[in-house]
Amino acid sequence: MKLTCVVVDDEPLARAYLNRLLLAAGVTVAGEAGDAASALPLVQSTSPDIVFLDIEMPGMNGLDFARQLREQPEINTAVVFVTGYSEHAVDAFSQQATDYLLKPVSNERLLQCLLRIHNQRTTRVDDPDIQRLPVRGLSAILLVPISDIVCITSREKKVFVRMKDGTEHRALQNLTQLEERLMRNKFIRIHGSYVVPTNHITEIMHLGNHDYEVRLSDGRRAPVGRTRINDLKRALGLDTPTRDADI
Numbered sequence: 001m002k003l004t005c006v007v008v009d010d011e012p013l014a015r016a017y018l019n020r021l022l023l024a025a026g027v028t029v030a031g032e033a034g035d036a037a038s039a040l041p042l043v044q045s046t047s048p049d050i051v052f053l054d055i056e057m058p059g060m061n062g063l064d065f066a067r068q069l070r071e072q073p074e075i076n077t078a079v080v081f082v083t084g085y086s087e088h089a090v091d092a093f094s095q096q097a098t099d100y101l102l103k104p105v106s107n108e109r110l111l112q113c114l115l116r117i118h119n120q121r122t123t124r125v126d127d128p129d130i131q132r133l134p135v136r137g138l139s140a141i142l143l144v145p146i147s148d149i150v151c152i153t154s155r156e157k158k159v160f161v162r163m164k165d166g167t168e169h170r171a172l173q174n175l176t177q178l179e180e181r182l183m184r185n186k187f188i189r190i191h192g193s194y195v196v197p198t199n200h201i202t203e204i205m206h207l208g209n210h211d212y213e214v215r216l217s218d219g220r221r222a223p224v225g226r227t228r229i230n231d232l233k234r235a236l237g238l239d240t241p242t243r244d245a246d247i
Contacts, residue, residue: 159175
């Protein structure tokens with residue numbers, strides 16, 4: 001895979017182990033750092049595709065470093081947290097992490113992560129938007145118009161595509177795959193179980209206690225994850241961070 005990365009971890013053995021896996025996968029390691037302070041100029045100078053980032057480090061921790069990266073719009077680098085602590089996952093994804101790998105990282109899990117980032121990075125900017133989406137029919141594969149999709153949701157370990165006429169179809173892909181495939185068509189993940197097209201959102205509602213919902217064009221409502229409300233506002237052209245008093 002033609003990807004470049006920087007590895008940030010205060011443990012030399014952990015850096016060496018991850019470097020071996022990355023090199024075996026064909027990823028170029030542009031540099032490594034043992035702390036966040038020295039990692040920032042390294043990322044700025046090398047512009048890697050990915051930063052593999054530990055969380056528990058002396059000085060600035062990985063979460064704060066990721067937040068600092070996100071405040072610099074000229075840095076377009078995917079952040080992948082690599083840590084021994086699963087309890088940081090929610091905070092990690094609130095910093096728009098692309099992935100979250102638990103130590104010791106398996107080769108298979110790393111390859112899944114790299115493939116996802118590779119596919120995102122190699123999407124041509126001049127590719128035409130998808131016009132129709134294949135879904136499951138009773139005895140055939142149906143091709144439904146993207147413009148008629150009101151909502152894509154997962155429930156009971158299945159993914160459903162809801163159309164503006166009220167019909168639902170079983171999807172052929174999982175929610176994450178559909179999110180990535182349809183992002184050029186202005187679909188956005190608003191919740192762990194919901195992907196919606198922005199042009200079918202008619203209202204954002206504040207429910208109190210930092211909770212939000214959207215109303216869709218078919219009149220139904222869908223929840224907005226607490227860590228996703230500001231991404232939603234940006235997608236709708238409302239670029240300021242959300243406070244409860246804003247809506």
